[in-house]
Amino acid sequence: MQSKRHSPRLLIPQKLLRVLLVLSSSTGPLAGIYSGWTGSKVKQPYDAFLLLDFEATCERGKGFDYPNEIIEFPICLMRWKDRDGDKASQLEVVAEFRSFVKPSWRPNLSEFCTELTGITQQDQVDAAPSFPAVLRSVRAFLVEHKLIEKHGKRRLRFCWCSDGPFDIRDFLVKQLFISQVPMPEWMAGDVLDVRSVVAAHTSGRQVRRQPQHGPWAGIGLNIPAQLSALGLPPFEGREHSGIDDVRNLAKILKKLAFMGIRLQPNAAVNPRRRWAWMGKSGQILE
Template sequence: MVKQPYDAFLVLDVEATCIQGTDFNWPNEIIEWPVCLLRWQDKDKEGRASKLSLVDEFRSFVQPTWRPHLSEFCTTLTGITQADVECAPKFPKVLDTFSRFLEKHGLIDSRTGKRLQRFTWCTDGPFDIRDFVVKQCFISKITIPDWLKVDVLDVRKSVGMWVALQSVAGGSSSTSPTVVPRRLSLNISQQLSALELPAFEGRQHSGIDDARNIARIATELARRGVRLEPNTTILPGRRWQWMGKPGQILEEYCLT
C-alpha cells in the first residue's frame, strides 16, 4: 500500500447541451450533475490505503437557460429528454442542493463552504470542471464556489500513465537506455479494458453511469498501488470568445 494524501473522492461526469458539429469552444450548458462519493475502507495511521468504496451518490438534471430546447443529437447522445430538463432546477439551485450533500458527509463547513476534509474531484479528462463548470458559472452569473475550485484528478491521465509505465517496465532490461513512457489517452471503455475490469456497465454518455464506471477505475488504480492525487488544473477566470458581460453570450460567435 502507498500513502494516499486524500480522504475522499468526488467522481464527477457532467452532461451538457450540444449540437452536432460543435466542440468544447461552444457555450455548452450543463444538463446533468452526477457525483459518486468514494472513501477509504482501510487507511492506516500513516495514510496508507488501497481499498476504496462507494459511500453515496448525487444526481440531478439541470434546466438550461440559453438554449432551453435540447437538440435531437444531444438527446440521442446522452439519453436526456426535454421532459427531464424542463422539470429540473437551474444550475445555481443544483449547486445549493449539492452543497448540502457535501455538508451531510462532513466535507465542507455549512457556514463558510470551506473544506473540512481533504477531497479531490475525479473526472475522465480535464473537461468537466475546466470547461463545462467554468462556462456554466459564467452563463448562470455566479461565482464558482470555493469547494469547486479545489483539486482535480484526471483519471484518464492516470490510467494512461500507468499503462505506459507498465509497457516500459515489461520491455526493459538492465542494458536498456532510460525510456520515457508515452502516455495514452483512453476513453472509459478502453481504461476498463486496460485494467482488465469487466466492460462498461450501463449507458455510455449517461452522466451517472459514466461516473460509476470512472469510480470503478479509480478504485482499481488504488488497489494496484497508484497514488491518487491531483494532476490537472482549472482556470476559473478563463474566457471564450463568445463571452460578453457576465451571463451574456455573443450569438455572432456561435456558428449554430
C-alpha cells in the first residue's frame, strides 16, 4: 500500500521547470519579439513580391523523385507600404490569387495526398482547369496588378518567393515538362527562398539547427517553427493548404522586412533540369 510519508521539500516537477526555462531563455518563443524589433528602412531592390506555395500530387513513401503534378496554385502579392526612394521596411499583402489545377497524368489523388493537403477530388480537382489554363489566369492576374505587360514583359521589379527553393525549382519545372509548356519569362529567374533567410537570421538562438551536409542539408525549419523562431503568433489555418501556407509565409516575409533584411533572390532555378522519369517530349517513364 501507499506510504503516508509527508515530503518536507518544495517539489517542482521537472517538466514545469523545463517549460519555465524555455520561456525565459533567448531561444524561446518570445525571443523574436525583442530581438527582431527594428522597423528602420533599408535599401530594397524589389518593388513587389509574389509568394507561392504549390500543393502537388504525391504518394506515401515515394519521396520527391516522382512526377508530382501541381494541384493548387496560390499567390500572395506583397508591396511596400512605406517606400521612400529605394528604402522601405513595411510590406503588406495587396492581392491574392488562388486556383486549383486538374492533373493530367494521374488525375486521381491518393488518399495520402487528400489527407495531407485537404484538397478534395470532386469539388476542387475534377472541376479545376488544366495547368496551361491556370498559367494564363496567373498571367492575367499579373497584368491586372501591373506587374507585367500584356505580352509578358516585366513592368516592375518583382521576385517570386517560396518556403524553401523547391516550388519553382522542382515542382514548376516538373509540371512544365509534363504539360509541355515553356518557362514563362515572367516566372523565369532566381527565387527568394524565405526559409533560408529565416535560418540565416535565427542561427545562434537555435530553435532548431539544421544539417550542414547530406540530403537534408538546408531543409531547415517548417513554417510553424519559423513563425515561432521570429516570435510571431502561431500558424493560422490549415497546414499544407497552399493558400494558408502562403498567407503565413507573408507574415514571415513582412517580419523579415521589418527587421531590416534586404529581400532579394538567393536560390537558382534551372528550367532545363531533368529527372530520371522524364522521357521524350513530355512522356513519363514508369
